[in-house]
Amino acid sequence: MSREAIQKALDDAGVSFDSVEAANVGYVFGDSTKGQRAVYEMGRTGIPVVNCNNNCATGSTALYLSRQLIAGNLARCALALGFEKMQKGALGLDGQGDVNPLDKHVDGMTELGGDRGKAPVAPWMFALAGQQHSKQYGTTKEQFAKVAYKNHKHSVNNPYAQFQDEYTLEEILGSKLIFEPLTKLQCSPTSDGAAAAILANEEFVKEHKLEDKAVEIIGMGLATDVENMLLDPISLVGFGMAQMAATKAYTQAGIKATDAQVVELHDCFSTNELLTYEALGLCSEGEGGKLVDEGDNTYGGRWVINPSGGLISKGHPLGASGIAQCAELNWQLRGLAGKRQVDGAKVAIQHNLGLGGAAVVTVYQKYGS
Template sequence: MQRCVNVIGVGMSPFSPASLSANPTALVGETVRQALADAGLSARDIGTVFAASGLMDGGTLQRALEQTGLGHVPLEQLPKGEESSTLLYHACQAIELGLTECVLVLGVQGAPAPLPDLGVMFERLGATARAYMARYQTRRETFAMIAVKARQHAELNPLAVFTSALTLDDVLDASTIAEPLTHPQFAWPTSGAAAVVLCSSELASRRGNRPVVRVIAQACVSPVQVSGFGPASAFACTGYEVNVAAARELYEQAGRGPQEIEVCELHDSSTLNELLLYEALGFCPEGSAEKLVEDGDNTYGGNLVVNPSGGLLSLGQAPAVSGLAQCIELVHQLRGNAGRRQVADARIALQHQTGADGTVVTTLYQRE
């Protein structure tokens, strides 16, 4: 039996470019209590805790949960390095399949994730950006405009790390990482903590008039599922085909199209990735992302607001937390309590997250 999944509680710490405080256990407790209070529930209402941690081992995490009254709740902890997007997917599945009625999803990135040898990856991204520019006569300024937009949004987000405004010249004149992409056009490692409470519709209905955001569709697609189904695109190193497949499956599940989405949080690990995702997610035809950017259709006043939180470009990459942070931003948007970042009358929102192994999770949320 499948049931609807509802997001009823959220809590998050500020992101940081350094390790968390000397007492990350206290920060976990504070974040969990935020989410429970927001949901209007107590620890005894939680059936399972799903957790991903960039550093905390099982024992340390268990002790942190004990301080919130969740010490005796079954804990499903994903292996270190597991992304919170996959974690959220597993938690939703548990409710849909009737395995539990209410779960708390917790992500903790105790220190910035160590960077692998990025030389080859940067080389591929630079080559891909240049190939896109050559194919569609796109200007390097277009990629830089995405970084400027990210900072404009982040200026309104007190939880973001990188909030200082950037001009187009600031971005273009910054140190080059992979021509034409410069330093502000990449998401760099950070740390933080976030918690989300999910529940069935039955439990949500018993909470009275408290705000409810429903998960109306969710897709999880791995590179293995799309390999061998035709030649890879010139943009394969960004997982383009996997993103297209995950978007298509999501829209088919929901019976909705990309034109109905008013706000989106997507995995902007670089400005190149964000630009290609505009096309892969169906927000514009292939080859027309530059027009979308230059028309301002990715920000306030346009047809769609992308990454109102500032995205990974401004919050940084915290693999155990980033997916939950996206969910939390969209919940605030759909509730109408995002403050100065509020997207007017937002009713349907899309979340997109890519894991380290290339697996893509896409989720559609709707305000009830």
């Protein structure tokens, strides 16, 4: 999978692997030098390879590190790679006798929201955040389900999506209940996959005449949990760090959320997509349900959010998801997204979240805009 992803990225960029001066590789499960093993599929060139693991934000963290190399003039061309081959079933909290990195999150959520019973940890946490949003703002289970309806509908036009089936709202609401209000069709699946991106400085782009293939990263922010994360379920699933990362990225880019046309965000569960609308400043806090009802998250609305089908339909191979989001937004800004193309896309926002925690927000711009 990694070999295929790297080769497709190189072919798309129009460069050879010999041009790559460094690689940052993300994956969540596996031994420590799997990144090197994946890169060696392209040859052993002696370049530095760094492995990173930031839970579900791992892919965009690899992208962040490669961008740092370029911005710091430590490399002219770098690779960001993410991959994952996952075990069947829901993610667990199995440790190796040491402190679990999510212990404070789980303990805090248990204190605030009660026992999870037999529910897997991740949907339980994001379901409780959705329940809190409903209590505070009146958000309905239908509004959460409409997010999944939209993403499944978008995935029909994505040949890279793990699932490409459209469902009715009734089918989504009527699928197996995982934890109220989340049903199975509102949850991201277990997935295998890989994604890669080539980053280069402007000198390299011009030297190799790659202007027509280029998209600019004009802002990028990475943040971790803030002090108030134990206040409520919404804070515990990363709302504050997403806000912080977005502020950093928007400030660097000199934009507002309203300047974007297309967004790929971390819809591990439908509740989190709706919460993230507010964290990213697409609407005010408490108005995520209104944004859904007004259709401002799909074609014909204010933004097209998760045109790829999102994690719910495209799939969520943890280490690859952040770079797969990057690929989708690159295709959108270059007009290469086929039937899912967003008209007039010039600015794009990406959000990738990992509990424990890390949030990465990236702003892209069509080259030369």
